[in-house]
Amino acid sequence: MDTTAVGRARHQGSHSVAKSTDMIEFAREFPRRVSRRLSRIVPFRPTRLRLDRPIVSFTFDDFPLSAAEAAAPALEDAGMRGTFYYAGGLAGRLENGQEIAGPDVAADLFSRGHEIGAHTHMHIDVHRTSNGVIRSDLALNKREIIQLTGGCAPTSFAYPFGRLDLRSKFLLRNEFSSLRGIKTGVNAGVADLAHLKAQELYDSSSTVDSMSKLLDRVERHPGWLIFYTHDVKLDPSDIGCSPAYFRKIVELVRRRGLTVETVRDAYARVTGQGADRQAGAGALEGS
Numbered sequence: 001m002d003t004t005a006v007g008r009a010r011h012q013g014s015h016s017v018a019k020s021t022d023m024i025e026f027a028r029e030f031p032r033r034v035s036r037r038l039s040r041i042v043p044f045r046p047t048r049l050r051l052d053r054p055i056v057s058f059t060f061d062d063f064p065l066s067a068a069e070a071a072a073p074a075l076e077d078a079g080m081r082g083t084f085y086y087a088g089g090l091a092g093r094l095e096n097g098q099e100i101a102g103p104d105v106a107a108d109l110f111s112r113g114h115e116i117g118a119h120t121h122m123h124i125d126v127h128r129t130s131n132g133v134i135r136s137d138l139a140l141n142k143r144e145i146i147q148l149t150g151g152c153a154p155t156s157f158a159y160p161f162g163r164l165d166l167r168s169k170f171l172l173r174n175e176f177s178s179l180r181g182i183k184t185g186v187n188a189g190v191a192d193l194a195h196l197k198a199q200e201l202y203d204s205s206s207t208v209d210s211m212s213k214l215l216d217r218v219e220r221h222p223g224w225l226i227f228y229t230h231d232v233k234l235d236p237s238d239i240g241c242s243p244a245y246f247r248k249i250v251e252l253v254r255r256r257g258l259t260v261e262t263v264r265d266a267y268a269r270v271t272g273q274g275a276d277r278q279a280g281a282g283a284l285e286g287s
């Protein structure tokens with residue numbers, strides 16, 4: 001018996017099984033990939049921004065205690081305020097080695113003039129979550145934010161992981177005055193309020209020099225530049241920055257005399273309408 005031929009046939013058999021499994025996975029994943037890609041390209045709330053000057057917003061996702069302790073004072077020292085996207089389910093917990101700020105810290109930030117925006121409560125990836133679960137998760141997070149701010153409903157949202165698809169974007173598009181992703185860029189001309197562009201502030205990927213050049217461009221061609229980061233501490237994570245780096249960026253912005261506003265206030269400026277008018281225009285249960 002030719003064992004080599006048998007072995008080859010067996011090998012080819014397992015190979016074709018693996019190949020067909022790959023094909024099934026590809027067929028299942030392909031529409032999702034297209035949906036994700038399209039959601040980042042197709043504007044759901046295209047709006048021409050009123051930009052008589054450049055505007056800068058500083059934002060923080062999740063947000064670690066270090067951002068509240070190091071970044072908020074740096075902004076305040078320069079007369080600025082930031083937007084902190086709150087995920088109630090992470091609050092007060094240790095996540096990926098980061099101590100996440102609790103509701104008392106968020107309440108304190110709010111009392112000092114910062115904005116508490118919304119992430120999802122459990123930091124769920126909305127493009128992999130059913131509409132019903134997204135609805136209840138957002139409603140819970142919203143109630144928590146209203147409670148810690150003494151009645152101020154969140155009007156700004158950031159997609160966890162920066163991920164979205166057509167379905168989730170459609171569901172969320174009118175639930176907040178603005179929804180921010182992580183697609184790199186400056187918002188100018190006609191911007192998509194359901195997926196605002198942003199610029200990461202990470203020690204691992206940006207430098208004072210590169211951010212200085214970006215600010216030069218924003219001064220020449222006015223736009224709404226939204227910075228985002230996570231932890232702000234010595235030896236930061238790959239998605240955070242050091243306090244020294246953060247202060248340098250704040251100083252670059254301050255020296256240029258640029259207008260710095262929370263996302264909520266900047267939204268009101270660039271659209272000419274209050275954030276509250278748009279937020280909640282949708283019909284999420286309990287939100």
Ligand SMILES: [Zn+2]
Nearest residue numbers: 061062160161
């Ligand atoms: Zn996040």
